[in-house]
Amino acid sequence: MKKYFGNKMAILVFTLPTLILFTLLVFYPIVQVFYKSFFDWNGLGSGVFIGFDNFIRLFDDKLFFLSNKNGFIFAAVITLFQLSMATILALAVSNLKMKGRNFFRIAYFIPVVLSVTVVCQLWLSIYNSDYGLLNRFFETLGLDFRQNWLTDRKSAIYAIAVVNAWQWMGYQFALLLAGIKSIPNSYYEAAQIDGATPVQAHMKITMPLLSETYKFCLLISVTGGIKAFTEMFIMTSGGPGTSSYTLTYMMYSAAFRSNEFGYGLAAASVLVLECLMAILVINFIFKTEPEIGGE
Amino acid sequence: MAIKKRTTKKFKLSEWLFKGFLWVYAFISLYPLVWMVLYSFKNNEEIFVSNPYGLPKIFRFENYVNAWSQYNVPQYFINSLMVAVATVFLTIVLSMMFAYATSRMKWRGRNFVRTYVAIGMFIPVQAVLIPVTKMVQTLGLTGSHWALIVPYTAFNLSFATLIFYGFFVGLPIELEEAACIDGANIFQTFFKVIVPTVTPAIATLSIFTFLNSWNEFILANVLVLDQNLKTLPLGILFFQGQFTTDWGAMGATMVIASLPTVLVYTLFSNQVEKAITVSGAVKG
Numbered sequence: 001m002k003k004y005f006g007n008k009m010a011i012l013v014f015t016l017p018t019l020i021l022f023t024l025l026v027f028y029p030i031v032q033v034f035y036k037s038f039f040d041w042n043g044l045g046s047g048v049f050i051g052f053d054n055f056i057r058l059f060d061d062k063l064f065f066l067s068n069k070n071g072f073i074f075a076a077v078i079t080l081f082q083l084s085m086a087t088i089l090a091l092a093v094s095n096l097k098m099k100g101r102n103f104f105r106i107a108y109f110i111p112v113v114l115s116v117t118v119v120c121q122l123w124l125s126i127y128n129s130d131y132g133l134l135n136r137f138f139e140t141l142g143l144d145f146r147q148n149w150l151t152d153r154k155s156a157i158y159a160i161a162v163v164n165a166w167q168w169m170g171y172q173f174a175l176l177l178a179g180i181k182s183i184p185n186s187y188y189e190a191a192q193i194d195g196a197t198p199v200q201a202h203m204k205i206t207m208p209l210l211s212e213t214y215k216f217c218l219l220i221s222v223t224g225g226i227k228a229f230t231e232m233f234i235m236t237s238g239g240p241g242t243s244s245y246t247l248t249y250m251m252y253s254a255a256f257r258s259n260e261f262g263y264g265l266a267a268a269s270v271l272v273l274e275c276l277m278a279i280l281v282i283n284f285i286f287k288t289e290p291e292i293g294g295e
Numbered sequence: 296m297a298i299k300k301r302t303t304k305k306f307k308l309s310e311w312l313f314k315g316f317l318w319v320y321a322f323i324s325l326y327p328l329v330w331m332v333l334y335s336f337k338n339n340e341e342i343f344v345s346n347p348y349g350l351p352k353i354f355r356f357e358n359y360v361n362a363w364s365q366y367n368v369p370q371y372f373i374n375s376l377m378v379a380v381a382t383v384f385l386t387i388v389l390s391m392m393f394a395y396a397t398s399r400m401k402w403r404g405r406n407f408v409r410t411y412v413a414i415g416m417f418i419p420v421q422a423v424l425i426p427v428t429k430m431v432q433t434l435g436l437t438g439s440h441w442a443l444i445v446p447y448t449a450f451n452l453s454f455a456t457l458i459f460y461g462f463f464v465g466l467p468i469e470l471e472e473a474a475c476i477d478g479a480n481i482f483q484t485f486f487k488v489i490v491p492t493v494t495p496a497i498a499t500l501s502i503f504t505f506l507n508s509w510n511e512f513i514l515a516n517v518l519v520l521d522q523n524l525k526t527l528p529l530g531i532l533f534f535q536g537q538f539t540t541d542w543g544a545m546g547a548t549m550v551i552a553s554l555p556t557v558l559v560y561t562l563f564s565n566q567v568e569k570a571i572t573v574s575g576a577v578k579g
Contacts, residue, residue: 005401010481014396018389018412018452025449026415029426092317106564107321113556115510117528118549122327131343171571178572227421230512234532248421255425256517268422275419
């Protein structure tokens with residue numbers, strides 16, 4: 001058996017394809033992101049080493065701060081919306097006695113499986129200021145609330161964030177639903193005997209026991225906000241003007257529009273670092289919280 | 296949950312309001328979809344002027360015929376399908392072999408190698424967009440479906456290897472011992488004895504990977520420039536720029552693009568949700 005499990009030839013055949021693919025397309029690129037961010041590089045050749053110049057320029061660039069601010073707004077909107085909605089809906093659907101559970105479960109999740117381009121096209125039509133569903137809806141209600149949702153500098157980023165919040169709510173809903181299902185029923189029975197209302201029971205039992213799930217939900221929505229790109233790319237092209245730029249968008253346009261690859265990669269390095277920071281901070285917050293209940 | 300609500304009258308009203316809320320959100324979640332389907336059967340006049348939300352006056356199936364015959368939609372569909380199927384196949388095969396070697400075979404450095412591939416879980420695709428594009432060019436993959444299949448597979452490997460590792464590590468050693476006594480070599484044992492034990496995991500991961508690659512946009516957007524290699528998410532975008540006059544056909548294309556994933560989800564909703572929850576547990 002030792003010879004069998006130590007078959008060097010088999011080990012190579014089994015691991016090499018994965019190692020090569022992963023190294024070439026994931027690991028080497030991430031190293032390149034940091035390394036090449038110190039170069040003045042137009043995408044061709046190897047570029048010129050310029051030390052921290054790209055980063056100095058980045059921290060001097062108003063667009064960089066706007067991008068970060070937008071990332072923050074985006075993260076805040078989707079986190080607030082998704083976590084609160086997903087919590088309420090998952091608690092409701094987890095109720096065994098509820099009629100039509102499967103219908104609700106599928107209805108809430110379905111936007112997740114749609115392509116982001118389809119979703120963006122859909123919302124483009126909904127937001128359209130002349131014939132869009134949203135403005136028509138306000139018209140039907142007799143309200144004078146017509147807005148240029150996506151072409152207004154102030155509202156564009158919020159309008160875009162709503163699209164993402166709407167599409168991915170179902171993801172967190174599914175996570176929380178699975179978490180709730182894994183909590184033994186006897187906990188709730190005990191709470192009921194002690195005279196707790198359903199709301200109290202959820203506050204004291206469900207929430208603390210789901211802290212791992214909440215941590216993960218928070219991780220996805222916060223890093224999702226920092227990384228936001230596709231929605232602005234399709235719906236506003238970062239506009240109007242540059243008002244809906246994000247870090248990824250900045251990187252994209254630096255590299256693929258003005259051929260400043262080094263500068264784009266400096267933005268990408270900051271993006272990676274911000275995501276790592278978010279992960280560390282969220283993990284730290286959840287670690288310091290006192291453990292209630294227990295495994 | 297088995298909490299029986301104390302049914303006082305006050306409680307009934309709030310319960311009623313809550314039910315209403317659930318329906319309203321289900322409506323918000325589903326309505327854009329319904330609207331898209333209706334839209335795909337209308338002409339421009341109905342979409343913009345006379346009938347933006349209601350049922351179409353006549354169901355214009357010709358929108359689908361037009362989308363399919365006049366525009367590049369069949370090509371986009373085939374491209375999406377080829378890329379997704381190849382990505383699923385490669386991801387499953389490669390990650391299973393890798394997970395087997397790192398979970399059951401004995402060699403130095405196997406834990407290091409396993410952790411190395413797992414760090415991919417924390418690398419956002421957005422961040423490495425530029426170097427990945429360069430790498431795809433260097434490898435000479437541009438201009439074929441491999442330009443997408445190879446990076447998609449690479450980015451799906453980290454998660455898939457972790458899942459298979461979890462399954463393999465708990466299998467009893469007797470499986471290999473029995474096969475070894477029967478005279479099978481390690482490759483035969485792996486494919487004939489080990490692989491069949493994880494078919495549920497293969498199914499779940501296949502669906503998950505399929506959905507991911509069918510809908511992928513960010514990489515495809517920079518890696519595919521050739522009109523004939525575009526996948527559906529890119530095709531819809533192209534439609535927006537080129538044929539702004541035929542909105543009905545664009546609606547039809549959106550429905551065609553969404554149909555496979557919606558179908559896969561409604562048929563295998565439990566598996567899809569299971570895959571998502573597992574990914575939650577792994578990343579958290």
